[in-house]
Amino acid sequence: MSNSIVYDANRQPRKLGTQIGSGGQGNVFILHENPNIVVKVFAPNKLQKEGKELREKITTQIKMSDLIKEPYLTWPQIEVFDHQGKWVGYAMKRAQGEPLSKLAHAMLYPKSFPSIDRTGIVKILLNFLKTTKKLHERGIYIGDVNLGNVLADPKTYKTYLIDTDSYQVTSRSKIFRCPVGRPEMTPIEHHGQDFSSVTRTVESDLFSIAILMFQCFMLGLHPYSQIGGGNPIENLRKGNFPYGKGNPAPGQEGALPSGPWYTIWSHLTFNVKSLFIRTLKNGVNDPSNRASITEWERVLKRYYWAMDEGHNTKEIRPSHPKYSQDKSSQSRSSSN
Structure with a gap:
């Protein structure tokens, strides 16, 4: 999905850059416009099986805004969607080390x-x-x-x-x-x-x-x-x-x-x-x-x-x- 596009809640397109992580849950990409932000895109089978519950949990985490501000915690910040408006994951700060x-x-x-x-x-x-x-x-x-x-x-x-x-x-x-x-x-x-x-x-x-x-x-x-x-x-x-x-x-x-x-x-x-x-x-x-x-x-x-x-x-x-x-x-x- 590298070099593809995801969208924020306002339908603003966001280009994905280099993939830096992958696993059974999905893949993680650097946000092309801001290398200090990464986007986690969940795997299709993960979304099919657990998408509703998973989104509810991520939304709950995003509402904990004080934890988003924690400098050493890669907490979910915003939801991201595909071109059809379907929820696919979230963005967070990029960790170093x-x-x-x-x-x-x-x-x-x-x-x-x-x-x-x-x-x-x-x-x-x-x-x-x-x-x-x-x-x-x-x-x-x-x-x-x-x-x-x-x-x-x-x-x-x-x-x-x-x-x-x-x-x-x-x-x-x-x-x-x-x-x-x-x-x-x-x-x-x-x-x-x-x-x-x-x-x-x-x-x-x-x-x-x-x-x-x-x-x-x-x-x-x-x-x-x-x-x-x-x-x-x-x-x-x-x-x-x-x-x-x-x-x-x-x-x-x-x-x-x-x-x-x-x-x-x-x-x-x-x-x-x-x-x-x-x-x-x-x-x-x-x-x-x-x-x-x-x-x-x-x-x-x-x-x-x-x-x-x-x-x-x-x-x-x-x-x-x-x-x-x-x-x-x-x-x-x-x-x-």
Whole structure:
């Protein structure tokens, strides 16, 4: 559909430029007249099956004008139509950056984030949490939290939340649910269910967010990866989080995998590790035990301070484990 025309609600033609994204839901194009705006055109089969409900949801999102103004949120702004006047999608601001899937990757992060160190990862996560917190305050939940749905600027470490049309939003008494998700990122209370019928909550987002942050710190390793046992999804369902006291020793069945993982984990501050353990071990079957965004913000800011003061390494991949006393709880400081 590149170089074709869509129309706004006033029947004004808008030329589409280069296609920059595609998927099962549809395609995304740069607006020819303004490269800072992109247009998402839904696939014909998507419109045929879900067009009425989808348009109702997008219209509801467009009415949330304060979120359109959020600089790091690619929120639907205006509806777009084809030459016959049929609704086909919407326009939104264009996000800039690299997906977190390239940050949480041992081979890709040096190319995509060439100057980053561990303080940069903390900045990225704090910026992500700041925007997510605003959504939660509005009763909006991401649902499909994953490394591909967040972009980070390699220079400023600002983050952009994309694919927001899948978020769970509520209009009066009607809930527009998030119809997609990934089992390896989903809390067990929602496993085995059709995502389109699942009502997401603050607690379900918090569980998924903890997994995403763990992967960013651990070069993409899933928190439920371990020696032996099942795959990460099976281990998640059993609550087998192989970090912290009381777990099998390195190399044994059920322990964290061989590689740099123990060393990387050891350099996280005690408070950061404690929130991961609380959320991903104790919080598996008890959603009320999952760390809040406010708690994460507090400990990550302290972690930043600890690195800035030289108490913790800034290295992405330290060469030796850390055994010295944790200093992160001795002061508070903002990394923004």
